[in-house]
Amino acid sequence: MRVALDVMGGDHAPAAPVEAALRAAADHGVDVVCVGAADLVAEHLRRAGGDLPVVDAPDVVGMDEDPVAALRAKPRASVRVACELVAAGEAAAVVSAGSTGATLTAALLALGRAPGVRRPVVAAAIPVEGGRTVVLADAGGSMDVHPDVVGGYAAMARAYAQVLGAPEPRVGLLNVGHEPGKGHAWAKEAFDVLSATSGFTGNIEPAAVLAGDVDVVVTDGFTGNIFLKTLEAAAVPGDGEADTVASLLGVNGEVLVAHGAASAGDIAAALRRAQQVAVAGLAQRISGQMSQAQERRDDG
Amino acid sequence: MAEQMTTDEVVALLTDRLATVLGIDGPVTADSRFDEDLHADSLDLVEVVESVEQELRTRGHTPNVDDDALLAAETVGDAAALIQAGLGR
Numbered sequence: 001m002r003v004a005l006d007v008m009g010g011d012h013a014p015a016a017p018v019e020a021a022l023r024a025a026a027d028h029g030v031d032v033v034c035v036g037a038a039d040l041v042a043e044h045l046r047r048a049g050g051d052l053p054v055v056d057a058p059d060v061v062g063m064d065e066d067p068v069a070a071l072r073a074k075p076r077a078s079v080r081v082a083c084e085l086v087a088a089g090e091a092a093a094v095v096s097a098g099s100t101g102a103t104l105t106a107a108l109l110a111l112g113r114a115p116g117v118r119r120p121v122v123a124a125a126i127p128v129e130g131g132r133t134v135v136l137a138d139a140g141g142s143m144d145v146h147p148d149v150v151g152g153y154a155a156m157a158r159a160y161a162q163v164l165g166a167p168e169p170r171v172g173l174l175n176v177g178h179e180p181g182k183g184h185a186w187a188k189e190a191f192d193v194l195s196a197t198s199g200f201t202g203n204i205e206p207a208a209v210l211a212g213d214v215d216v217v218v219t220d221g222f223t224g225n226i227f228l229k230t231l232e233a234a235a236v237p238g239d240g241e242a243d244t245v246a247s248l249l250g251v252n253g254e255v256l257v258a259h260g261a262a263s264a265g266d267i268a269a270a271l272r273r274a275q276q277v278a279v280a281g282l283a284q285r286i287s288g289q290m291s292q293a294q295e296r297r298d299d300g
Numbered sequence: 301m302a303e304q305m306t307t308d309e310v311v312a313l314l315t316d317r318l319a320t321v322l323g324i325d326g327p328v329t330a331d332s333r334f335d336e337d338l339h340a341d342s343l344d345l346v347e348v349v350e351s352v353e354q355e356l357r358t359r360g361h362t363p364n365v366d367d368d369a370l371l372a373a374e375t376v377g378d379a380a381a382l383i384q385a386g387l388g389r
Binding site: 066073108116118142144 | 321322323339341342343344346347350367368371
């Protein structure tokens with residue numbers, strides 16, 4: 001299964017993504033197509049003495065650009081062209097270390113949303129106590145969203161948690177206290193929305209998330225990204241290989257978001273993960289669960 | 301050459317896409333505000349507009365929307381007027 005890599009995305013692009021593509025191909029047999037400015041990519045491949053397929057995409061969405069406006073202005077942006085390869089069936093997954101907002105936007109425009117999905121969500125799998133994993137949604141996809149999207153976030157993240165091995169995932173709303181009524185207006189409204197969601201156990205504080213008291217923690221992308229980056233910053237060196245890739249849930253294809261500062265090793269790991277989720281059909285499984293939930297709502 | 305469309309016809313296309321693309325049910329009119337009434341942000345708006353543009357191309361039009369103005373549109377009617385104006389360029 002071929003993985004499309006946005007080689008123009010990330011703080012160390014295109015050098016790190018090109019090196020990652022060559023490593024993933026040589027060491028792990030990942031079938032990678034590099035998407036980016038063809039001349040530049042060819043030069044980096046030549047310097048590294050490697051040879052991989054390249055799809056030309058001359059434009060880049062910068063980290064400082066508004067993703068929606070930039071993708072309207074740059075229809076040949078590398079991240080969008082990479083997503084279009086999946087839409088056309090020419091690749092099975094996308095990896096980008098570029099702007100998370102741009103990746104979400106490109107995926108939505110190129111692949112479309114899964115049935116019943118109001119807003120796709122970036123989900124990060126966080127290792128917690130006892131060898132368990134908590135799915136964080138949203139880990140940074142949408143900064144300003146209406147609280148009514150959190151029901152969908154929870155449903156998609158629960159489906160992901162089930163794929164990761166939790167049969168009946170418990171869902172918490174990240175908050176400043178566990179009592180109902182805590183938090184700002186957004187959190188209070190999100191609590192009300194989540195109250196009708198399967199598996200919802202109430203508000204949860206960060207320490208309880210890390211203790212593994214829930215399987216899914218839901219929040220807005222702004223708060224979730226700060227939470228994730230705080231965990232990364234506080235990680236003890238030598239704890240093991242950091243997981244710097246998240247999955248975009250709720251679009252019709254496999255899309256993985258790598259950290260902007262990702263190294264070649266991180267991106268190579270993301271390429272391996274992309275191959276795995278493509279084989280597992282993560283997007284299809286989540287789409288199927290969302291369709292079933294939609295049918296239940298329609299019947300009810 | 302494609303037949304000229306009125307703003308009302310573009311409004312009808314937009315409201316249809318708001319329902320099918322975003323799953324918004326309930327009444328959507330030209331006066332519906334993207335933010336307050338539909339809880340739709342710029343990403344939702346652009347997804348819907350790209351879907352409308354695709355439909356317009358199949359009808360022989362060449363849509364050319366002013367993106368800056370589009371992203372500042374407050375109502376469905378505002379967006380429809382911009383799309384309609386772009387058909388004449």
